[in-house]
Amino acid sequence: MAADKLIIFDTTLRDGEQSPGASMTREEKIRIAKQLERLGVDVIEAGFAAASQGDFDSIRSIAGLIKDSTVCSLSRANDKDIARAAEALAPAQRKRIHTFLATSPLHMEKKLRMSPDQVYEQARLAVRFARQFTDDVEFSSEDGSRSEPDFLCRVLEAVIAEGATTINVPDTVGYGVPEQYGAMIRSLRERIPNSDKAIWSVHCHNDLGLATANSLAGVMIGGARQVECTINGLGERAGNTALEEIVMAIRTRKDYYNLALNIDTTQIVPASKLVSQITGFAVQPNKAVVGANAFAHASGIHQDGVLKARDTYEIMRAEDVGWAANKIVLGKLSGRNAFKQRLEELNITLESEADVNAAFLRFKELADRKSEIFDEDIIALVSDEEHAHGNEFYRFVSLSQHSETGEKPTARVTFSMDGAEVSCDGEGNGPVDAIVNAIESKAASQAELLLFSVNAITTGTQSQGEVTMRLSKGGRIVNGVGADLDIVVASAKAYLSALNKLQSKNEKLNPQI
Template sequence: MTKRIRFFDTTLRDGEQSPGCSMNHREKLMMAKQLEKLGVDVIEAGFAAASPGDFKSVKTIAEGITNSTVAVLARTVKGDIDKAWEAVKGAKKPRIHTFIATSGIHMEYKLKMSPEEVADRAEEMVAYARSLCSEVEFSAEDATRSNTDFLSEIFDRVIQAGASIINIPDTVGYTTPDEFYAFITEIKSKSKYLNDVEISVHCHNDLGLGVANSLAAIRAGATQIECTVNGIGERAGNAALEELAMILAVRGDTYDARSGIVTQEITKTSNLLSSITGVNVQPNKAIVGANAFAHESGIHQHGVLSNRETYEIMTPESVGLGNNSLVLGKHSGRHAFRDKVVSLGYEIDDEQLNIVFAEFKSLADKKKQIFDRDIEILLTKGIKESRDYYKLERFVINSGNTITTTASVVLDTPQNKKEGISFAQGPVDAAFKAIEQCIDRKIFLEDYSLQSITEGADALGYAVVKLRYKDRHFVGRDASINVVEASINAYINAINKLMREDDKEAESESIAV
């Protein structure tokens, strides 16, 4: 009988740990709701004990998700598990996911614990987590560099203590497909109880084998795959959800396996994550890259025009890549706009609708054509926090190929207006330097990118700015036909995130005192 593979998505936890991929509270909730529409079985919402912000995000997601299980990560530490349960207990289907390292190098140098102490701790804390939550997952961190005899022993003990899901992670992306298959098979043969519970794997992509190793694990008996959208995550990332989902959709017969992923939601999910994080996938990325269904070769074009199956093993429609058609314009009303937003699969309240609709009308006055992707960018851009410290009032750029560029930027702050004037070789550089004169923080520009959304000379310019302040990174985004304006607003967006984070830290310190 074809086995059902459960998809455990850790985009909001492991994925967010990827440099430049941090998300705020509302962005995480929007992403979680889209993951639920995608058909993800388990959403790992975060690491509740990591920070008050993570705790809040996990709690909100737990209370806002209906169909998917909501998991929360915790070390095998009582305080972590208490925080995890407090955050996730409001979920319809809660899960505590607790872990401890089991490889010799981790136990000796990181944990400074003996194997006996590690096994005792794991058993005790799994039992404690099970006393709070009906579903507990246990992970042996760095499993693929661990001793199989030790793993079989610790797995048996935590299963008896109440764990119903056992995760065997390739934490550093070290293993290979054949080796991983043999590794899992060997542990199963040595364990008394592993065949009675769900086996999960979490494969990193350091050697580019995350997806291949996950498929090898399915052959070896794994029924849960831990992955991320666009493959984001620590270092080289994780096994890519979209690739695994489409492999099972197209070649499920090879693995005698299927998933519950709604593949038509893949492109939208990928685009949403890119819009939120500002991190785009490379054009030749499988499934979701811009060139994934593009054909430039004359031979290929002729073949596809004759029969798409000559060069396409799956259709663009199967991953939700439909026609990017014009449907709305400057004369469209609020009801039509809301209907369009809903048809794109987004949920929006009246307050957000008012914000995004106003931006849509402004854009429609400037653009000849409004495409679905334009609206998606406006929806992401429309996520507002409760307070903006700085707002752009006006800017003036004087630039040319025979003069030094001058920028004047006026910002509105809660106290007063501030103006910065700066000179540079280009308009964006000059504008950024002018903004820096208006703020009382020493910040560093880590990265800046600008891309067009859809096509045409009047396409939206989508700007992403990454700032560094005190070893923390803040990503700002904005979109406008005026690319300099988009760049300035993206910079200000990142600064406002920085200021809100500083306020939260000051508030936490005040409460602690």
């Protein structure tokens, strides 16, 4: 029997971006979207067009660039949001409007303050309006896993009748249990007369660590044929279903699932590393599929078994998910054309030849200091280059720092502030504390530092250090990322990067489904 197709709907750029501090620039979103297209994702939810002008612009840019995937925008179930989504998606070859409305008693009463009849009517009319712009309309019943089955059947039957082609029943708060959630999807499909007119989808959150299990139960027990997920399981609170886990479960256990996928699994690890680098959310070492230890064997018994027969302890091959992708690609003798070609292979597009030349100069500087250049180094380097030329309020120039046992560390930092170069001094309990205090003596942001983390971009003592600083101010939380061979310099870059994001006035709405 021919395998059914499982649609992979990636929402890294929308739901993933709702992780506190994970907001991305338009250029970063475009880079991730291109990698998702290379990965073979069927649907890319590029954002929420009505949230901000920045989101609208990002969706429109992605819609004009992506050819092989459907580009989707989220919208609330109202005409203004839907029209805005349609406008942003206009350049897309294949486009989807994804509209949502809460259906659980709790959400209807406490959040929407609407009666069930009002929710029913608004859902129906929203889908009808969206169908004016595209034949591909998805409807999500927010907090679906806690909705009353009879009412959910009534709403979903109506939106299918109005032309919804995908029906998503989200486990919005991660409350679902696999067997129960799967049985609920199956019951809805059996009870709703026109259920066969739409593709059924699952969207699960990981609050109880059950997102992947719930999604797979929705597929196998419920008959869903679309899974909504994110790279690295990125997302609000405990995150979303991890794309890499769903894909490799389906692929590795094809004997059980018997489902077909469009995904090029060798692009999973490159996608994971790109999203991690851009958002500043490091992947835990023991994370399934994409963690640094996912294919490491410390036990002598395991090592012996793998050497004798790989499948004794490995159910997947590391190279099948892209772990071989970070081989040395360039060195200090590499020319500009080789560098430019590698940028193209990494789906990195710089706006002008001047930008390519500037990035190449930074590459040569790095190659003089580091003998082996990996893909991750190039990604970090280009990201730094974009920040340096992004008309940012703060920009790192240089620093000197002194630490000595028994003495309080000091730092002198030079950076530009609104185009004017300033130098400042600070001291602290450590070199990073001294740098932050120096910068704050001029910036005076009064932001609270929530997180400071250091991650090696590649392996070895020559690896660039990637620093993430998470700041909070006035209810806003932002991540700043900086990379350098000197982690002290990387820390200064990360702090200034975070200050730039706080400086930005782009506010976003954060609907959650």
